[in-house]
Amino acid sequence: MKRAQRSDVFRFLLIVLIIVHFVEFSIYSSIVTYQLKFLIPLIMVIEWLVRIRFKVKFRINSAPLFFMVYILFVVLVLSLLNTENESEAIIQGLSYVILLIVSFLVVPNYIETKEDYVKFLKLFFIMFFMLLLANVILGRLMPGVAFTNFNNRLRYRGVFGNPNSLGFFSMMGLIVSISLTVLTSKKHYLYSGILFLSLIYYSDSNTSLIASMLFIVSMVLIWGLFKGNSLARVLSILSTTLLLTSIILGVIWISFNSNVYSLERVDEIFHSRVSRSLISISDYDFLDFLIGKGIASRVTNPHNAVINTLVELGLLGLTMIYGIKLYIAGYALIVIKNSANIFCQKMMMISVSMLLTFFVFGIAESVSISLGNIVSVFMWASFGAQMGLAQKGRYQRKGCHNEKRYVVR
Known part of the structure; x- marks a missing residue:
């Protein structure tokens, strides 16, 4: 199968997957759409495995990323020993594995140029x-x-x-x-x-509005800090400092006014997310804290990606998932600072902004790493595509890196 034909198949599967996810969240949702959102990425993986066996030789040469993904897989397996719902845990665990394979191995083979x-x-x-x-x-x-x-x-x-x-x-x-x-x-x-x-x-949706504004603001600040003139850098630093200071002072003010903003009041403002989070970790033991209670073991949904991950995969799984995100962010910032290619700089700026946006969004919602929603699929697939483009070193003179140590052969 020629590359153009393979790309057409990939795009077709992606279109169907997007439609399936929209239907899944609509009033027309059914068990069929639930099954298809796992089946389609699995078809992508199988097609890629068959093709790579004979024709394609490709790997992302990133030891830290490989190590963290490997440890995450180990945690997923160990968590199966500590769950009460083994069948659901296996299905959800496979969805994590499929998503990571699609994002970091399948997608980069279809997205080879800007x-x-x-x-x-x-x-x-x-x-x-x-x-x-x-x-x-x-x-x-x-x-x-x-x-x-x-x-x-x-x-x-x-x-x-x-x-x-x-x-x-x-x-x-x-x-x-x-x-x-x-x-x-x-x-x-x-x-x-x-x-x-x-x-x-x-x-x-206040969470979506805040996250959208954060995406725009973070892109402006990152570009001003790394690629702007002296005035833009100063303004970016001052704006970032002011934003962080405001958040810290706000938390301190709420702490000193606990009679007005009590835990019950904060819980009410966030629609019981605080109490649900506390319930989720109320009966933790050491093993639960280390590897989690297993996927699909949550008694209640706290609508918090961090708490959800902590409950299901423990501190080890949480560290690996957010370690992967921090690695991607750090790598992207290096590209923004050192690359001579304006497209790659912008692409990585988008990557960092998405990471910040979805981290904040995940505090109030459950978006992290799953095939359960197309936004998570898009986020991780984008990271894989961006990392693949940067690390392949396909454009030597106009590539993402102009220093030899950054080019992965």
Whole structure:
């Protein structure tokens, strides 16, 4: 099979996967969509394994990344010994493995140039735009379904089962449109962001709105800090310092005003996320703390990616997952600082901004590493594509690195 034909198959599977995930979160969800969202990435892996056996020789030469992924796999296996729901734990554990294989091995073999990466983003952009536009149209046809009283607020959800899901997908659409604007300098992608912002507003998803703003602010600050002139660097440093200081002072102020912002009050503001988190880790022993209670062992969902990971995979699994993210962020910052290729700098700036955005988003939601949502799939697949482009060293004179020690052969 020729490379163009393989890419067509990959894009087709990706399109089907995006549609399946949209349906999974809609009022039309069924057991079929639940099964397909695991089956399609598995087909990608099988096709890649068959092809690599005979034709393709490729590896990401990154010892720290390989080590952390290997330890994570070990934790996944060990956690099976400490779970009460073995069948669900095996299914979810396989989804973690499939996602990492797709992200760091399969995707880089299809995205070999910067043009491929832009096409990858465009595919997500077109699908998100069309599906969210269809959501608006269907919502107009079914006004009794489109609005729901959620968290004591009348919120727009379209055909999604939850208004937060609409905000969630709209936030992702906005991130993709901004990324394409930055990489291609074509403003029509930015104009389409009006649809995504409008849906975030009408869904009344505060988490999605804050995360979207953080993505924009972080990109501006990172670019100003590393690639701006002297004034831009100073402003970026001052802005970052002011932001961090405000957060620290806010936490201190809340601590000294515990009569107003008690634990119960904070729990109420965050819709019982604090109490759910405490319940999740209330009966921890040493083994639970080390390797977790096993995937799918949560009694309650605290809507917090950090707590979810700690409960299921323990401190060791949590350290590996966020260690992988920190490694990607550190690698991306090195590329931004040392690369002579403006495209690679922008690509890695997007990577760091996504990491920050989804970390903050994960504090209030469960997005981390799973095939359970297309946003997580997009995030990890993007990291794999970016790492693959940077480490392959395909452009020697105009590559991501212009120092020999950074080029991976």
